[in-house]
Amino acid sequence: MSAQVGLRVKDRLKRSWKNSPSSLRIGATILTAHLLLALLGPWLAPYQPSRMGAGIALSGASFAHPFGLDQLGRDVLSRTLHGAWLVLTISLCGTFLGFATGGFIGLISGLVGGKIDAVVNRVMEALISIPVLFMALLVVTMVSQEMAGSILLIIAVIGAVFAPRVGRIARAASIEISARDYIVASRLRGDGASRVALREILPNASGTLLVEFALRAGSAPILVASLGFLGFGIRPPTPEWGLIISENRNLLFITPATVLGPGFLLASLVVGFNLITDGFARVVGLQAAKKD
Template sequence: MEDALSWGSILLRIAAQLLPVWVALIVTFALSMQFKRRLGLYGRIFDSPVGMTGFGLVMFWVFTALFADWIITHDPLAQLSGMKNIIPGSPLKDPAEGAYPWYLLGGDHLARDVFSRVVMGAREVLKIAPAATVVAFMVGITLGLPAGYLGGRLDTTISFLSNLVLAFPVILLFYLLVTPEIRVTGIPIALAAILFIFPVIFLTILFNSRFFTTPAKRNLYVGLTLLFGLWAYSGLAFNADPLGIWSMDPNMLNVFVSVVFVNSPGVFRIVRGMVMDIKTRDYVAAGQTRGEGPWYIMLWEILPNARGPLIVDFCLRIGYTTILLGTLGFFGLGVTPESPDWGSTINYGRRLLAIAPHPAVVPAIALMSLVLGLNLLADGLREESMKD
């Protein structure tokens, strides 16, 4: 049996396991710095120390999630004999042939490797938060643009429904939407049917308005959007994809739909407010004078000029969503009970803080660093977008 590792050896071995992440970060930063003047707002992040630091933290976890299968030292669900609540750097009691000989960050209450669970937990978090935030933004933008631009009863109705959702306590609303019992009511399926159609509507209107004067391109882009969009929609919302490519586990569907439903009203209000301001600008009046259609003006004149604040809000909202997902996992309402998501790992580890703090502290630091990176990135983007 191997000897226990010192903290210096533990950190060196963790750094070695994360080698693919370091290489990917170096390549990303090198290329981004080389071509930053050609990359618009993204390139200008590297002129801001705050934004660059946030970008580095975020991409560290993105690459960790991507290369998780190469980084982990053990199966994050495997329970090895004699490794329950073991301290960091402890050797395996009875290692199998070819197995990694240590638990680098110790074992949890079920004798699972904390290091591998934290690494794989990054994939669980980043699998839901960005995608759900993108869908929430498509819902908010699709509703916020006409509400702010056209006003009237449409604005009044959508604003009332938005305020109704926002008036409900967020954590309690999440708790109600993700409980397993709610699946029997069919509410998650109904919400998925409503919310998942918005990306298809958004992209269809986007291409139709842009290529309206060139029917051949318009028909091609709109046709492809409807073909692939409705195919994905049938699988994700109703699990009716005949090829089985698009599907979502019921637990994940609950969480995903809940994130979209809770975030969409906030995005709607931001977009609506910005549109009400921008629509009074001279270039919008010029577009109206040229005879451009309302959707063209909204999507191709107004929306690009609102991109700075929306990109900043997008980064912040991913951070909020990450915290909410951690909170759900902490309450045992995550994707699956055995999931290595950070919230569940913190929940399991908190009961042993007095005798073995590492199962809870390590995922808590991981969660904090990702959210910190997103906040710093948002600050950097805000700083650079204000220079336009």
């Protein structure tokens, strides 16, 4: 019996995979490759990320050093492989934090309405009007020097930047769903706002929020790399991709691989998330059309 159930689930997954948009399949494949790279990178790297003198400094791409060597003779491929898990961890954790805070506030605000919703909406609009990178830099510069450059700080910065943007989407979905009869009935039964938001509204808004999550997760690596490039990210010599690109930017015309290598991986990660976003959007659109 269990074997038959397993076969049915397997067949259903195969059909879902084949019937899913091509952008979703391609994006999932790219993201899977990056997840494997993050997990296996430290073992695949031929050198330790901070090892100096791995070869002749400023050497270009070669079979032994595909991404070349930087000014200190460090193997850039090894640094890039060791930094893969860091980029993914910070990006996903920061996005989750932004969704947990902004999503909850947005759902509650849209459900409660009234003056509370008006105040929350104005605050979110004011925060959204601030450019993403400028807001991130503002938050970073407000913390103490002891926390500067820590992984937890960068995660918190991403969460703070994404929270109002996610909150706006969650609030709009909550307002639309709150008008439905079963939500009104739930409120009349005396269910609290948190209970209604999490048990009734959230499942019905999951499609929209899933698309938003993929979109924000795709922009998170760029934000992490931008902070590292500008010197406000992870402290050196930690091998973070934006920091690696920043360290070697002056070598672009001397040893291009030291910049183009990590830059290509960063771009492919963002493209993968964007393709997944497009695929999710198409799936959600098709489901909405079927309901109508």
